[in-house]
Amino acid sequence: MLSSPSTHTTIHGFVVGPHNRIANAASLAIAEDPGNIYNPLFLYGPDGTGKTELLKIIKELIIKNHGCNVVLVNCGQFINHYVESVRNNGVEGFREFYDAADVLLLDDIQKLGTGRGCREEFFCIFNKLFNIKKQIVITANCSPEEFSTFEARLTSRFSWGLVCSIGIPDFETKVAIIENKADSLGLKLTREVSSYIADSVLDGFRDIENVLKALLKESKDGKSNVSASFVKKIMRGKSGNKGVVSVESILKTVSVRFDVSVSQILSKCRSREVVLPRQIAMYLSKRLTKMSLSEIGGYIGGRDHATVIHANRKISKLVKRDRGVLLTIKKLENEL
Template identity: 40%
Template sequence: MLEPAMVHSAPPSWSSVLDYVRAHVKPQQFETWFTGLQCLVMQPGQVRIAAPNKFYRNWIERHYLPLLRNACEEVLGTEAALEFVVLEDASAIENDATMPSPATASVATASAAAADTAAMPAPPANKAAEPRPVNIGEIPLNPHYTFDNFVVGPSNRLAHAAALAVTENPATAYNPLFVHGGVGLGKSHLLQAICHQLLARNRALRYVYLSCEAFVNEYIAALQRGNVDAFRQQYRHVDMLLIDDIHFLASKKALQEEFFHTFNALYNAQRQIILSSDSPPHEIPELEDRLVSRFKWGLVAEVEPPHYETKVAIIQRKAQARGKRLPDEVVHFLADHLDSNIRELEGAVLKIIVLASLHNHPIDIELCKSALKELTGRASDVNIAQIMNTVATQYNVKVADLQGKRRSKSIVLPRQICMYLARELTPMSLAEIGGHVGGRDHTTVMHANEKIRKLRASDPEFDQKIERLIRQLQRG
């Protein structure tokens, strides 16, 4: 690191360069990658920039060089050749006899730096000296994805508790933490909440948070450039590694080999590893047994679709976050009609609020039906009677049996199919569907819906049978 005698005062025009960059990148990117840079020389035709370390330099050159070049040329009014150096090597640059005189003039001695400090306000670059988080990954943190904003219910309680435990004892409580579940159920929210919690305690935390696809692409690019060692240095020397959608490693043997060694390096160094996936480790296709085993070393926690009560709480929380309070009948209508996907719930709340504002319309059931029709695209020309008659014919049972209390297998499956199809093809609520199928409650309908979904996913022949029923009903 730099000795006190190596303090540099940024040229006056450097702040203009940073202003240009700030206007062209996201705040998180600017805070992460640009506040730590120092300008050593800035003159027409030549700009020399110092980065805190080699990784910073390589990342800036790879991802932001055109932007920085445009910024410098905009400020200088002429073309400029950019040169990047590492702060640790700055003393060697200063003492190089072949260095042009402007470069030497830009390097202040301790006394000169002190004089500059007395003569002018502290430059914004001083902020770089403050501890700040370093996210090497490609996913910026969403400020709303915190534990305070996470709605806990029976479907996610274990994953939530495990995530909190990780923040209390990183690399000790559960390492790795493997969170799996369907799309839009809050896995990324939990991963980011862990980051926010740990960053609140340690602003100098070095972490990598990225998608598995980005990890794969970075590795391929490193192979093409011939600098795999730099890639490994980047991912194996951080405090915490978080990867979304680790199932993307499926069937990629070379990448599995690379990640295996990355995992071992971090685990042996007692660094926290957190992974998310759409399925548990043993269900990821063609994933090496040694990776499956390692993914299970810590805790494997599932995030399931939210129960009805949790959906109600989520809808209320999402509305409150936008400064609105939805009427109870609207909240329950949405919980009844929307599938158990948190993103879908949030999208519905936003859609309703926007429609109410645009049309100056009160938020009521009528508005919800209009918004829901656009969001779900469910057909409204299929009714429950058609569904029950069609299914009864297909399975050679009586409609009265579907509505009755018998629980033999020959009746239960067709009955569940009726509830599933009614959920998919009609705007009826869970309670309304249950009422038409023997007076069953909404939880029975939810269970039937989930069971048929899983059967369709695991049994191609059954899936085709349901598709044929759907097409038959939609044709009328």
């Protein structure tokens, strides 16, 4: 597998690129010295960007190097465990299970937003573990400041250690991820094929994995070279017709229409020539994709959900009073 100078693959098969380099380094640091550095470690970013994979690597390394009691649980499991304990009058057992952890890894904590009782239990567990220097790692799809339904006393604790964002992988990193995953599945991909997949509708690890598994299933033996035409056929079948609209495809289409580069749209540039296409890209992403506002903002230059809301309101008003903008939006939607 060829790799870009900006990417590398760890011994665990985890591809490190510009989007996750700091998160990966922080994860390795706490695996080396749990409880004494970056505690808690809060990792956030869009779905499918490798947060869960990092938790698994942390667990594996800590158990191997320290023999600790590591509890890795996603938020859904945590909630179900709590509800079941309440139902069976076993809340004390629930508390004892988590209090006994040397390391607690909780995935997708934003899902605690609907359960105040669960949040209260987690608050108590967090305090107890933190006070005795037990390592805590939390993942979410947004930053602590965006947890509108969480109590401030809880979200403030998320920032006591290190808060680290994970972005959408760039094109080169996607290619490396695709080739690494294909190797693990026994699929032989040419650079043309892996580049085609990276350049299409894929936004993260899950989409990449789903397409590669579909290719594996459809290919005759799973070991032969997969041609570009074969990949296109499979991906057309998965998407139904013209293909699923992604933020990436929106960015590319908008950049061509306005004659600005995607990197300019993602940058912090505030000139009107860049701000308008950036806001239109956010507007179209909200209309045409299933991504959350935080995910859209994270993809488009690491911005927050409030920026996406502002862009959507701005373009919605422009569409009503500026026929030129309206026609541009319609043309872009037709192209997409």
